[in-house]
Ligand SMILES: Nc1ncnc2c1ncn2[C@@H]1O[C@H](COP(=O)(O)OP(=O)(O)OP(=O)(O)O)[C@@H](O)[C@H]1O
């Protein structure tokens with residue numbers, strides 16, 4: 001699929017902007033702070049219902065405005081669709097497809113598909129486990145939009161269970177009446193059921209992107225690998241692959257952790273405590289890999305995501321935000337050759353010369369809130 005037109009109203013620095021887009025490669029070029037990333041961030045938002053830069057919507061709304069609108073005309077084969085999201089920080093966001101009446105924002109997932117690589121992705125390698133869990137879960141949702149429901153169910157169950165554990169922990173500390181633990185049993189089952197579904201998807205995904213990531217790393221940095229992805233569950237007893245096995249193992253791990261959980265007042269078992277260990281050669285990348293290696297690693301994970309989504313038949317838009325300035329000339333050329341044939345590739349760069357020649361089909365100058373085709 002590709003985006004044929006992007007309109008923004010009160011999004012980030014833009015009061016209003018209309019950007020017609022072609023398939024193939026488009027580069028947005030302009031000095032720092034002019035609004036290049038803001039454009040691609042909006043496209044990414046339509047695909048994930050989130051920003052790659054901030055965790056809340058408030059910064060996405062132009063200072064002084066109370067809502068932002070992102071609208072995109074999307075083409076997939078012969079099919080045209082118009083998606084529209086209205087961001088209302090502090091209130092529910094609204095969504096429309098083809099100007100019809102409202103749908104849930106979640107219903108637009110899957111229309112715009114993106115793989116976005118940005119400097120923030122260095123955190124995939126260097127950051128906390130939460131960054132890697134989010135990477136996996138966002139990719140899972142991009143491939144199977146119904147998983148958005150499973151993710152939010154899990155968040156909800158976890159929150160409720162934590163509230164219950166916190167109450168139990170407080171009661172215990174203050175010598176109050178001990179809690180009726182049968183309620184907790186019910187929440188264990190909910191957590192294990194939804195958790196097992198999420199876990200099974202993550203394990204499948206890791207198996208699928210492992211060889212693709214290794215291949216991408218080899219293409220970017222020949223001889224530098226191999227890279228290995230190891231999923232590390234919250235408890236060593238969680239070793240299964242099917243949902244049934246994982247459910248039983250999560251239940252057993254919860255039973256084992258129960259005493260400690262009641263002491264601490266928080267859920268210690270489940271996919272929200274897992275990590276994905278990224279290995280480069282024999283060593284974990286985190287703490288060992290150089291800056292350039294970490295950068296190539298994160299890029300390899302995104303390129304693997306791109307390969308995986310392309311293989312499903314509906315090609316995503318590839319977004320490369322400020323990527324080229326960080327790479328040496330050879331890696332730049334390699335990356336450019338890899339991505340040039342994509343159905344739609346959106347690139348941002350502060351310096352024109354940083355964009356390899358094969359990626360300069362269409363260029364826009366971005367300056368002071370205007371986006372002008374060159
Ligand atoms: N909610 C907002 N309201 C108004 N302006 C905003 C808002 N959020 C961000 N900005 C402005 O947008 C600009 C940043 O835009 P953006 O990140 O797209 O820049 P860029 O062109 O990608 O720059 P760089 O080359 O440094 O990456 C900043 O000047 C920032 O102040």
Ligand SMILES: [Mg+2]
Pocket residue numbers: 036037038321322348
């Ligand atoms: Mg930028």
